[in-house]
Amino acid sequence: MIVKSSRALPRLTRLAIPAVLAIVAVLLPFILPGDRWVRVAALALIYIALASGLNILVGLTGLLDLGFIAFFIVGAYTTAILTVQLFVNQLGFDPDTLWWLFPISLVGALVLAGIAGCILGYPTLRARGDYLAIMTLAFGEIVRLVSINWIGLTGGSVGIRGIPPFAIGDLELTSPSANYYVVLVMVVVILVALAGVVASPVGRAWVAIREDELVASSMGIRTRRYKLLAYVCGASIAGVTGVFFAHMQQFINPDSFTLEDNFIVLSLVILGGAGTFWGPVVGATLWIFFQAIARDWTIVQEHPEFRTGFLALIVVVLMIVRPGGIVSRKLKLTRSGGDPERPAPRTAAEVGEPDPVEAGAPVLVVDAVGRTFGGLTALGSVSFEVRRGEILGLMGPNGAGKSTLLNVLSGVTKPSRGSITFRGDRIDGLDSDRVSVKGVARTFQTVRLFWQMTVLENLLVGAHERLRGWVPAFALRLPRHRHDEARALTEAGSVLEFAGVWDERTRRTSTLSYDSQRRVEIARALMTRPKLLLLDEPAAGMNESETKALASLITAIRDSGTDVVLIEHDMDLLMSVSDRIVVLDHGEVIATGTPDEVRRNPAVLEAYLGSDA
Amino acid sequence: MTQVLINGLAVGGIYGLLAVSFSVVYGVLGMVNFAFGEVFMFGAFGALVAAAANTQIAGADFAGPALPQWAAIGVGLVVGAVVGLLVERIAYKPLRNAPILSMLITAIAVSMLLRAVGTFLFGASQSPVPAPDLGEAFEVLGARIQPIDIVIFSVAIVATGAFWALVKFTPIGRAIRATAQDRDAARLMGIGVDKVISTTFVLGSVMAALAGILYSQKYGFAAAGMGFIPGLKALVAAVLGGIGSIPGAFVGGLVIGLTEELAAAYVPEGAAYRDVIAFGVLVLILWLRPQGILGRREVQKV
Numbered sequence: 001m002i003v004k005s006s007r008a009l010p011r012l013t014r015l016a017i018p019a020v021l022a023i024v025a026v027l028l029p030f031i032l033p034g035d036r037w038v039r040v041a042a043l044a045l046i047y048i049a050l051a052s053g054l055n056i057l058v059g060l061t062g063l064l065d066l067g068f069i070a071f072f073i074v075g076a077y078t079t080a081i082l083t084v085q086l087f088v089n090q091l092g093f094d095p096d097t098l099w100w101l102f103p104i105s106l107v108g109a110l111v112l113a114g115i116a117g118c119i120l121g122y123p124t125l126r127a128r129g130d131y132l133a134i135m136t137l138a139f140g141e142i143v144r145l146v147s148i149n150w151i152g153l154t155g156g157s158v159g160i161r162g163i164p165p166f167a168i169g170d171l172e173l174t175s176p177s178a179n180y181y182v183v184l185v186m187v188v189v190i191l192v193a194l195a196g197v198v199a200s201p202v203g204r205a206w207v208a209i210r211e212d213e214l215v216a217s218s219m220g221i222r223t224r225r226y227k228l229l230a231y232v233c234g235a236s237i238a239g240v241t242g243v244f245f246a247h248m249q250q251f252i253n254p255d256s257f258t259l260e261d262n263f264i265v266l267s268l269v270i271l272g273g274a275g276t277f278w279g280p281v282v283g284a285t286l287w288i289f290f291q292a293i294a295r296d297w298t299i300v301q302e303h304p305e306f307r308t309g310f311l312a313l314i315v316v317v318l319m320i321v322r323p324g325g326i327v328s329r330k331l332k333l334t335r336s337g338g339d340p341e342r343p344a345p346r347t348a349a350e351v352g353e354p355d356p357v358e359a360g361a362p363v364l365v366v367d368a369v370g371r372t373f374g375g376l377t378a379l380g381s382v383s384f385e386v387r388r389g390e391i392l393g394l395m396g397p398n399g400a401g402k403s404t405l406l407n408v409l410s411g412v413t414k415p416s417r418g419s420i421t422f423r424g425d426r427i428d429g430l431d432s433d434r435v436s437v438k439g440v441a442r443t444f445q446t447v448r449l450f451w452q453m454t455v456l457e458n459l460l461v462g463a464h465e466r467l468r469g470w471v472p473a474f475a476l477r478l479p480r481h482r483h484d485e486a487r488a489l490t491e492a493g494s495v496l497e498f499a500g501v502w503d504e505r506t507r508r509t510s511t512l513s514y515d516s517q518r519r520v521e522i523a524r525a526l527m528t529r530p531k532l533l534l535l536d537e538p539a540a541g542m543n544e545s546e547t548k549a550l551a552s553l554i555t556a557i558r559d560s561g562t563d564v565v566l567i568e569h570d571m572d573l574l575m576s577v578s579d580r581i582v583v584l585d586h587g588e589v590i591a592t593g594t595p596d597e598v599r600r601n602p603a604v605l606e607a608y609l610g611s612d613a
Numbered sequence: 614m615t616q617v618l619i620n621g622l623a624v625g626g627i628y629g630l631l632a633v634s635f636s637v638v639y640g641v642l643g644m645v646n647f648a649f650g651e652v653f654m655f656g657a658f659g660a661l662v663a664a665a666a667n668t669q670i671a672g673a674d675f676a677g678p679a680l681p682q683w684a685a686i687g688v689g690l691v692v693g694a695v696v697g698l699l700v701e702r703i704a705y706k707p708l709r710n711a712p713i714l715s716m717l718i719t720a721i722a723v724s725m726l727l728r729a730v731g732t733f734l735f736g737a738s739q740s741p742v743p744a745p746d747l748g749e750a751f752e753v754l755g756a757r758i759q760p761i762d763i764v765i766f767s768v769a770i771v772a773t774g775a776f777w778a779l780v781k782f783t784p785i786g787r788a789i790r791a792t793a794q795d796r797d798a799a800r801l802m803g804i805g806v807d808k809v810i811s812t813t814f815v816l817g818s819v820m821a822a823l824a825g826i827l828y829s830q831k832y833g834f835a836a837a838g839m840g841f842i843p844g845l846k847a848l849v850a851a852v853l854g855g856i857g858s859i860p861g862a863f864v865g866g867l868v869i870g871l872t873e874e875l876a877a878a879y880v881p882e883g884a885a886y887r888d889v890i891a892f893g894v895l896v897l898i899l900w901l902r903p904q905g906i907l908g909r910r911e912v913q914k915v
Contacts, residue, residue: 064717123899130645131856133717134848135899138892141845149885259841263725270718305737305837309729315722319715320707 017278025184029177037292038176044288045183046245049190051268051280053237056194058266059274060203060331061230062210064133067120067140069261071113071235073147075242076252078112079105080160081153088162099167105243113239114232116143121231140262148254159253163246179248186244190237193475195277197233199335200474200481201460201467204453206230207333208461210275211450218410220436220465220528229471260308267315273325275452282327287311330508333457335482339490345498346560355531355561357423359389363563364409364440364532369418369428370587371404378404380587381418386532391554391564393578393595395571397607400584402567403445406536409565410442411435423531437465441530445537447517449509455520456505459492460485462527492527498560499523499553515546522553532563539570551577575599583607615756617878618871623762623831625870626769629863630824631847632854633773634817636862637780639851640793641813644713647720648700649821650844651727654837655696656822657829658735660689661742671734682745686826693822694815696727701814706807724844731837739834765827772823773863776816780859789813793857842888846873849895869894 029038050072057063082105087093120139123132147154154160166173166182173182197203205226208216217223246252264287272283291307294300300307318325357363364386371379379401386392396402407413409420411432420428427435441462450458460467467484474481496502499519504512509520518538525533535554539547547570554577558564568574574581575595583591583598585607591598598604634649662668664685665677680688704723708716747760780786791799792809800806828843829835847862850869854861869891876883876890883890 058714062714064714066721123896130639130643130713130717131852131899133645134845134852135896137845138849138895141842142889142892142896145886145889149882149889260725263721266718267722303733305729305732308725309733312722312724312726312729316704316719316726319711319719319722320704323711323715 629866697818
């Protein structure tokens, strides 16, 4: 019965917070004393939107953007130029009749800010994080300087006046309360859409990239594309916000966006809690209202710099004392908790169609593969094959090239020469995300889980390729995606039960025992529905009984229809589970055969024990 | 033309000095210390206040020490060094093992905080800096040359050379290079890594403060926000030269200085877009060569 209620309860608490917030937000203009405070509230909403947009970059994906306001500027000027410069000044329209132009401005801002996001985001595909920070700063300055100096288009430092207020037909919404409600609608739409995207393959891909980019790509995530997508989404939110801001203010000039605003928005994200959903909301609300209160203090009136200074001080102290920010609620990356009843153990491979390849036929053919690093030859010329239905052990002394080989097979490093063919397709030269999609999954020598996610969320990342889709579809929360996700969760439950860690499904992976972490990592790899699984020293650090249990798991993986390549230092494990063994030494294959043959091979004995043995 | 080139070299020398600060701290700590722009500012104000007979700090009047120019510059350098050291000890040291993103955020926050402190102490408007008495402008090949430009360029090149020699040939320089290459290994070899990092900050801050002093002398003002744009350009220069390399950073500074002066002089409307050009160069570089012009690609390890 605990199980039953635990399913209903989170749903209730999950809706409770947004519901309370929504009620407060709707009533706020009636509670606040006077128009000045309603204006403050509207400004807070603008900052909530900006901070939530920036949070996609900084909080979720782990990309620093110090020029985020540039996108906001692009949005604000898009509508100002379109409405005032083009339609009023050039085409002679009456500004009071232009309310129908607003949606067009929105789309225009969305597109232009999105393009700006692409331009800025493109180098992230390759540049290092800190270079990127400098670049975003420079990009932000370029946009600001252009807006000041391109006088013909932007009105220079005077800016653009006479932007029509929000209106529906003849009804002008000019009162502070009306403005507030219009912006509130925008914020609610943004947050609802964002929540949909966060609890989808897109949100999980972003967090996975932040946590461990290499592992993310080994799960089939095209990491570059998702980083770019983060820029585009963040930029679009800022652009849309800029449009609303321009119509709310009815004028814009370069003073509307100072350089410090970039820092302020970033600070609000940090203050509230980067990478949480409500953090930016809390941070922006607290700060904007605090700032409005502080404006009445004489000391702040005499020294306006204290405002930014104080915020900066908070951030410096916060980074030392509480780097997570005020809100500590972890992000929920999926909306359902999975099935409460223990499922039958099953691997993902059993779900698919029957395998056309006959048992014993080669599935992976490695032909004369070599890899050199500078002058060092890690792999000379390695050839072997993995056959359908087997566990192939890969052994060799330290430095033999096992890990390099595994990296080459999984697309992490490209081979210098030779070819790798998997089920008829060449996979050498493919990026690791494409190798994963072809059906080759891997684990890592040291456990590499997404530590900030739960076990189930980790597994859902493994199902990325099956669940991915179009961002607007996730933002709209289409039922099709919800069903797909539910099905993937059921599958994840079965795979976890198969790996013996179903009981841990709702725990955060950082709290698991070492043995469980290993098993979750294997389960996550199985969630990609691999046809071939590469295990990199899975027994390292395990005790004897854990190793025994692991051996039966590996055998069960093979029996369920996934072929296995096993790198292992534990000879007992390797000899007992492997059907065949390939021995590497100094980057060359020195022996291939059944465990018994390998054990008696003189070359192997020499490699391990020296020539006197 | 000569005039533009000399001017460009002087401006470039200032950017170069500041770029060296960014570069060397990046080398040791792997982070961009945005606050060097503010150390630049404090250096300039330190020298200004030390040279003045009377001065206003935080709105109150004080009698200044009215030191001679060379001593005032020394005070400016010390002020810069102290600010740099305090920043490192208070804000960065607790984050030694924090993710790079946290360090960058702290760096930008420290920069904002110092700018606010600067505004509080020295006011929001520009303070005039009296021009040093270096004699009249003279003519070479038909171009009027300001002596200050020659001085700035010479000082910048000597200071960078000395700094480079220090890092290359002295024991502390060796410790700095060892820490930059592998902090843990350096610690295991008995190097006091924290001390090395602090030293690097102090040395970098001296360079940044010197750049700030030269800048305020050249343009005749000091202001709380004066460090931001030069700081950004110096970062561009450091990236251009491959961040972490001292000669690279300095040459990068010269390239940026020359480019923007040439653009301001010869491109139509170039003066208004002077800053855009420098930043445009950066965006372009990172598009084409994300690791910087002279930088190497980093290899990831699994």
